[in-house]
Amino acid sequence: MRAIALCLLQHNDCLLLQEFWHEFEQYTYYRPPGGGIEHGERAEEAVRREMREELDTELEDVQLLEVFENLFRYGERQHHEIVFLFRARPVSAQLFASERVPITDNGNLRSGVWMPIPRLLRQEVVLYPEALRARLLAGRL
Numbered sequence: 001m002r003a004i005a006l007c008l009l010q011h012n013d014c015l016l017l018q019e020f021w022h023e024f025e026q027y028t029y030y031r032p033p034g035g036g037i038e039h040g041e042r043a044e045e046a047v048r049r050e051m052r053e054e055l056d057t058e059l060e061d062v063q064l065l066e067v068f069e070n071l072f073r074y075g076e077r078q079h080h081e082i083v084f085l086f087r088a089r090p091v092s093a094q095l096f097a098s099e100r101v102p103i104t105d106n107g108n109l110r111s112g113v114w115m116p117i118p119r120l121l122r123q124e125v126v127l128y129p130e131a132l133r134a135r136l137l138a139g140r141l
Helices: 043-055 117-121 130-137
Strands: 002-011 014-022 027-031 034-036 059-074 077-090 100-105 108-116
Touching (some): 014 117, 034 043, 043 077, 043 100, 059 130, 077 130, 117 130
Parallel strands (some): 002 077
Antiparallel strands (some): 014 027, 059 077, 100 108
């Protein structure tokens, strides 16, 4: 089991989501930026650290929205996460400059995209964790 901190960053009617490729089932999926909580680190400290590392930004107005479990299979492995879901505002306005945002994830350059919330509501793209999709559909963001 692993504890992670994810951050919902919203601009206009879009959420910043990190883009991933599911190598086993061959499809693109999206997840809010964030990552693992280190031993001895509080969840809010982790989400702030992750946003510094991944997006080179500090956060304002950090709010814990929910804590939930995420159980999923990836390939042959079963995974179990405790997810701390936060909402915050990035200090860096540079993040709003383009539709695509570079994200540095464990030393690898990845892509983030400002995804229109209506596309997420229409379920046009795959959004993980699934509890986040349920929260969005219920209007609880």
